Amino acid sequence: MIVALVGLLGAPALAATLTVDPADGAAYPTIGAAVAASSSGDTIQVAAGTYAECIDPDGRDLIFSGPGVTVDGSGLCSAVFTVDAGEQVTLEDVVLTNATGRGLVVVDSTVALTRVVISGAGTADASGGALYGSGGTLVLTECVFAENTASEGGAIYLYRGTSLSDTGSRFEGNTATTGAGGAINLYWEHNAEFVDTHFEGNTAAGSSGGAIGASWSTTLRLEDTTFVDNTASGSGGGVYLYALSTTVEVLRSTFDGNTAQSGWGGALESEWYSSLDIVGSTFSGNTADRTGGAVGLWYQAAMNVQDTVFVGNQSVSDGGGALAFQPDERDVWPLTVDGSTFENNTAAGNGGAVAASRRPGPASRTVA
Numbered sequence: 001m002i003v004a005l006v007g008l009l010g011a012p013a014l015a016a017t018l019t020v021d022p023a024d025g026a027a028y029p030t031i032g033a034a035v036a037a038s039s040s041g042d043t044i045q046v047a048a049g050t051y052a053e054c055i056d057p058d059g060r061d062l063i064f065s066g067p068g069v070t071v072d073g074s075g076l077c078s079a080v081f082t083v084d085a086g087e088q089v090t091l092e093d094v095v096l097t098n099a100t101g102r103g104l105v106v107v108d109s110t111v112a113l114t115r116v117v118i119s120g121a122g123t124a125d126a127s128g129g130a131l132y133g134s135g136g137t138l139v140l141t142e143c144v145f146a147e148n149t150a151s152e153g154g155a156i157y158l159y160r161g162t163s164l165s166d167t168g169s170r171f172e173g174n175t176a177t178t179g180a181g182g183a184i185n186l187y188w189e190h191n192a193e194f195v196d197t198h199f200e201g202n203t204a205a206g207s208s209g210g211a212i213g214a215s216w217s218t219t220l221r222l223e224d225t226t227f228v229d230n231t232a233s234g235s236g237g238g239v240y241l242y243a244l245s246t247t248v249e250v251l252r253s254t255f256d257g258n259t260a261q262s263g264w265g266g267a268l269e270s271e272w273y274s275s276l277d278i279v280g281s282t283f284s285g286n287t288a289d290r291t292g293g294a295v296g297l298w299y300q301a302a303m304n305v306q307d308t309v310f311v312g313n314q315s316v317s318d319g320g321g322a323l324a325f326q327p328d329e330r331d332v333w334p335l336t337v338d339g340s341t342f343e344n345n346t347a348a349g350n351g352g353a354v355a356a357s358r359r360p361g362p363a364s365r366t367v368a
Contacts, residue, residue, distance in 0.1 A: 015039075020066075021047035031055055031064070031071065038062060046094070055081045061088040073098035079105040079132070080121075091116050102128060103148070106162075108135035118155070119146040124177040126150060127185065128157030133164075140166040145174060145183065152179025152213075154202060160188040170198045171211065178206040180213030180240060182230060188216040197225045204232040208269065209240030210258060217245040225253045227267065235263030235271075235296070237286060244274040247302075252280040260288040264324065265296035266313060275301040283322065284311045291315055291324035291355060293345060298326045300333065307339040310353070314346050320355030321345035329358055 018034040021027040024047070028034040031053050034044045040061040048068030054077035055064075071094060073080035080096045083089045084107035095117040096103040103118035104111070122129020129148035131138075133156070143166075145155035154174030158164060164186070171183035179185065182202035186192050192214070199211035207213070210230030214220050220241070227238035234240075237258035241248060248270065255267035263269065266286035270276050276297060283294035290296075293313035297303050303325055310322035318324075322345040327333035335356055342353040349355070 015041040015043065017043045017045055019045050019047070022049070023047070035060070035062070052076060054079070057083060057085075057087050057089055059085040059087060063090040063092070064094060065092040067093040069093070070095040070097065074100050077101060079103065081105070083107070083109045083111055085109065090114070095119070097121055102126070102132055103130045104132075106131065106133040106136055106138060110137045112139040112141070113143050114141045115143065117144040117146070118148065119144070120148065122149045122154070124149055124151060127179070128153045129174065130155040132157050132159075133162050134159035135161050137163045138165070140164070140169050142167070143169040144172070145169065146172045148174045150176055152176045152207070153181045153185030154183055156184045157181070158186050158190050160190075162190045164190060164192040166194045166197050168196045170200070171202055172200050174202045176204045176207065180204055180207045180209045180215075181211075182209065182232070183211045184213070185209070186212070186214040186218045186220070188218070190214075190218045192218065193221045193223070194225045195223045198228075199226065199230055199238070200228040202230045204234065206233055208232045208234035208236045208263060210237045212239045214240070214244060215242040217243070219246050220244065221249045222253050223249070223251045227253070227255045227258055229257045231259045231261065232263065233261050235260050235288075236265045236269035237288070238267045239269070240265070241270040241274040243272040247275040247277050250276065250278045250281055254281065255283045255286055255294065257285045259286070260290070262289050264288055264290045264298070265292040267294045269296045270301060271298045273300050276303045278304065278308050279306045280308065282309045283313055284309070286313045287316060288314075289316045289318075291318045291320045291326070293321045293347065294323065296320065296324040300328045300331065302327070302333045303335050305337045305340055309341045310345055311341075311343045312345065315348060317348050319347045319349035319351045321347035321352045323354045324351070325354070325356040327358055
């Protein structure tokens with residue numbers, strides 16, 4: 001009787017691997033055909049080649065894998081991949097491009113990208129050229145985001161409540177045409193961490209945050225991360241922070257040659273409640289038109305700088321060639337600098353190295 005019941009119920013379904021290869025009559029001819037035949041938990045293995053498609057897992061938890069695979073949505077869809085039904089999706093070793101839309105849209109879902117390249121995606125009038133997200137979780141590992149374009153968040157724009165972690169990815173040559181974040185815009189209540197990430201040559205052409213713009217109660221941690229030759233037309237040539245809820249940690253990171261063309265904080269500008277904890281980092285050759293050739297902080301926030309090197313940074317028309325600290329005119333906020341080196345920093349105004357003030361009285365500051 002028990003044997004009969006087992007036979008009626010059947011064994012649990014096992015995850016399958018579905019192969020996509022237009023040259024193999026026994027395989028699926030398109031990625032979309034494989035998705036339609038798949039079940040949650042399956043892997044879709046894609047043969048090398050270029051596929052002009054738009055993919056939606058449609059509620060299925062799937063793994064997409066394909067060394068040598070490019071998926072191009074140009075002229076076909078608003079996003080090459082759309083993951084918006086609570087799925088758990090993994091992409092490995094694929095290239096996404098879309099000259100007329102985004103590479104990827106993620107809403108309230110979990111997506112892991114490993115060695116994924118998204119390049120040449122996005123348009124000047126939409127946010128998030130490579131990736132638009134809101135809610136859910138994003139895990140990026142050794143990816144490349146290059147030459148993407150958007151109105152804000154040239155590569156990635158996250159609207160609200162997303163967990164983002166990145167290890168070892170590169171963001172190069174991305175552009176935000178009007179808004180913040182040449183590479184990434186973290187707009188509202190995100191948790192973001194970058195480890196061993198490289199940002200180079202990204203531009204916020206009409207706003208702040210040449211590489212990263214983060215705002216509105218977002219939490220941010222930078223570890224062993226590099227910012228090179230990023231440019232903002234406004235403030236924060238590398239990173240711009242606005243109204244964050246917790247202290248931003250900058251650990252063992254490098255900022256070199258970043259520029260705030262008409263604003264504050266050549267490498268890093270922090271405003272409105274966004275305290276900074278900078279440890280073991282290097283700031284060299286950064287430039288701001290206003291205060292803070294390397295780092296600027298303004299309004300109700302503290303700054304702690306430990307074992308950090310500032311070399312050759314410049315405030316072109318104002319003070320604080322390396323650091324500018326302007327916390328508040330009512331309360332006392334601490335500036336602590338310990339074990340750090342300042343060399344060849346220059347400013348047109350006060351403080352070739354450090355300018356600290358709170359109007360009308362002095363800021364609380366400790367320099368050791």
